[in-house]
Amino acid sequence: xxxxxxxxxxxxxxxxxxxxxxxxxxxxxxxTFKPKSVVDAINNYYLKETSNSHRxxxxxxxxxxxxxxxxxxxxAKFINAxxxxxxxxxxxxxxxxxxAYGYASKFLKKNDEILLTEAEHASNVLPWxxxxxxxxxxxxxxxxxxxxxLTLNNVKKSINKNTKIxxxxxxxxxxxxxxxxxxxxxxAHKRNIIVVCDGAQSVPHRKxxxxxxxxxxxxxxxxxxxxxxxxGILYGxxxxxxxxxxxxxxxxxxAKFDMCGDVEYLLPPVRFEAGTLNLAGVYGLKAAIxxxxxxxxxxxNKYEQQLREYAINKLKKNKDIIIYNETAESGIITINKKKxxxxxxxTFLNSQGIAVRSGQHCAKILNDFLKxxxxxxxxxxxxxxxxxxxxxxxALNKEDYLDAYFLN
Amino acid sequence: xxxxxxxDMMRQIIMxxxxxxxxxxxxxxGYTSIHSKSENCIDDIHVYLKLExxxxxxxxxxxxxxxxxxxxxxxxxxxxxxxxxxxxRYIIEQYFKMIHEEKFDEEALGEAIAFINTxxxxxxxxxxxxxxxxxxxxxxxxxx
Numbered sequence: 001x002x003x004x005x006x007x008x009x010x011x012x013x014x015x016x017x018x019x020x021x022x023x024x025x026x027x028x029x030x031x032t033f034k035p036k037s038v039v040d041a042i043n044n045y046y047l048k049e050t051s052n053s054h055r056x057x058x059x060x061x062x063x064x065x066x067x068x069x070x071x072x073x074x075x076a077k078f079i080n081a082x083x084x085x086x087x088x089x090x091x092x093x094x095x096x097x098x099x100a101y102g103y104a105s106k107f108l109k110k111n112d113e114i115l116l117t118e119a120e121h122a123s124n125v126l127p128w129x130x131x132x133x134x135x136x137x138x139x140x141x142x143x144x145x146x147x148x149x150l151t152l153n154n155v156k157k158s159i160n161k162n163t164k165i166x167x168x169x170x171x172x173x174x175x176x177x178x179x180x181x182x183x184x185x186x187x188a189h190k191r192n193i194i195v196v197c198d199g200a201q202s203v204p205h206r207k208x209x210x211x212x213x214x215x216x217x218x219x220x221x222x223x224x225x226x227x228x229x230x231x232g233i234l235y236g237x238x239x240x241x242x243x244x245x246x247x248x249x250x251x252x253x254x255a256k257f258d259m260c261g262d263v264e265y266l267l268p269p270v271r272f273e274a275g276t277l278n279l280a281g282v283y284g285l286k287a288a289i290x291x292x293x294x295x296x297x298x299x300x301n302k303y304e305q306q307l308r309e310y311a312i313n314k315l316k317k318n319k320d321i322i323i324y325n326e327t328a329e330s331g332i333i334t335i336n337k338k339k340x341x342x343x344x345x346x347t348f349l350n351s352q353g354i355a356v357r358s359g360q361h362c363a364k365i366l367n368d369f370l371k372x373x374x375x376x377x378x379x380x381x382x383x384x385x386x387x388x389x390x391x392x393x394x395a396l397n398k399e400d401y402l403d404a405y406f407l408n
Numbered sequence: 409x410x411x412x413x414x415x416d417m418m419r420q421i422i423m424x425x426x427x428x429x430x431x432x433x434x435x436x437x438g439y440t441s442i443h444s445k446s447e448n449c450i451d452d453i454h455v456y457l458k459l460e461x462x463x464x465x466x467x468x469x470x471x472x473x474x475x476x477x478x479x480x481x482x483x484x485x486x487x488x489x490x491x492x493x494x495x496x497r498y499i500i501e502q503y504f505k506m507i508h509e510e511k512f513d514e515e516a517l518g519e520a521i522a523f524i525n526t527x528x529x530x531x532x533x534x535x536x537x538x539x540x541x542x543x544x545x546x547x548x549x550x551x552x
């Protein structure tokens with residue numbers, strides 16, 4: 001049974017206050033709160049199980065190795081991958097950079113093309129610009145439809161004989177539309193195009209199955225799914241990972257090396273994990289996925305959709321609110337209040353204890369599409385409630401945003 | 409701290425300068441300028457200065473900005489026009505003192521006192537200072 005009130009008890013942050021109000025956290029697309037079990041797991045590593053992983057001869061080290069192995073397994077099962085296809089990184093940004101530098105820069109050539117969308121987050125644009133600089137490949141943008149959605153048809157129209165990579169977010173962090181990844185992969189693979197999917201906004205919220213979608217690479221972050229910061233995941237099909245170069249070299253990723261410069265790398269995933277991993281992060285990530293599994297990702301998804309619908313219906317009653325993505329499927333709702341600069345309204349919401357994000361949300365290209373310099377992004381997670389949405393609506397209905405500075 | 413303006417007056421000052429900024433325009437020539445962009449928010453402005461014989465002959469600004477940065481920068485322009493470089497620097501200094509809740513010279517700040525509560529919304533301190541920092545940089549570069 002999904003009981004939000006019980007769930008909320010697991011999250012210490014939800015008891016915090018902001019500007020003398022109970023905290024209403026609606027910025028879950030940027031990061032999420034952690035259940036106590038995750039914090040306990042991290043503490044457990046530091047208080048009881050500290051040791052480095054890899055080839056220790058003592059129990060503590062063996063245990064850390066075991067935990068690392070188990071976590072890889074838990075992550076793999078979560079997205080229906082194999083354990084050896086799960087690479088630990090510092091976060092989704094590093095995961096994308098790893099594919100961009102380690103794979104794309106190695107194989108792309110002049111005049112090859114990389115397809116992105118206008119809605120991509122900076123982390124899924126800038127690494128590809130770099131690849132373009134390094135290889136002479138071109139970055140092109142797949143147009144969105146009128147609604148702001150990425151359609152299979154537009155993908156098909158943008159593909160040509162030079163297309164080598166399609167890099168897109170499964171759920172856009174500004175508009176929250178779901179891209180038809182499975183269909184895109186099917187189309188791309190007919191032409192040997194590699195699909196790199198940014199799952200930062202999708203994996204935490206909906207069932208992910210990399211076998212079913214057949215995606216080639218998938219990146220996501222732990223901290224957007226109840227886990228700690230500083231750890232993320234790159235999934236890659238094993239054959240592709242084997243061809244990919246590491247971004248960092250060092251201890252733990254080489255099998256042997258000599259003074260003549262001959263180096264033999266270990267197989268993936270450890271090839272990409274030079275140096276000491278964020279082990280506390282690994283412990284926390286495992287606990288986070290176990291927590292999500294306990295609630296059930298389908299339940300989470302269903303609840304978020306209900307909450308979204310509730311919020312949209314209420315927002316629509318206020319004639320001064322512009323909703324940019326009414327028809328999106330995710331927990332991301334992008335709005336503006338007429339005649340109020342997004343940042344001013346967000347500041348007012350802060351004064352009411354409500355955390356939202358204003359700005360371009362790291363997707364600067366999109367503002368040319370929305371025709372506004374900034375928006376307010378409301379992003380929900382499964383611990384948010386209807387009562388919190390009511391508070392948001394009530395605050396948005398208030399007229400004078402300068403109250404933020406003049407009310408006590 | 410005794411302040412001569414009421415809250416309602418301060419609100420009105422901010423709204424007036426936000427809705428109808430007086431000095432928001434890009435000059436054709438004869439000005440030195442600086443581009444200022446906040447890392448944390450959307451504010452993205454240029455400040456333009458015309459300095460002659462150590463006197464601020466004119467000060468303008470233009471760009472994309474929230475109510476707080478728009479009004480604060482516009483009022484700043486109003487305050488420094490026809491002041492000596494030294495006086496302008498004094499205004500900037502007193503303004504930063506006010507923003508950071510230190511003792512300051514109310515006389516020097518005029519309408520800029522409307523921003524005395526900025527610290528309540530700590531995330532907006534940068535907005536309230538963006539124009540002042542830009543002008544300070546311009547004076548450091550072109551003044552003396």
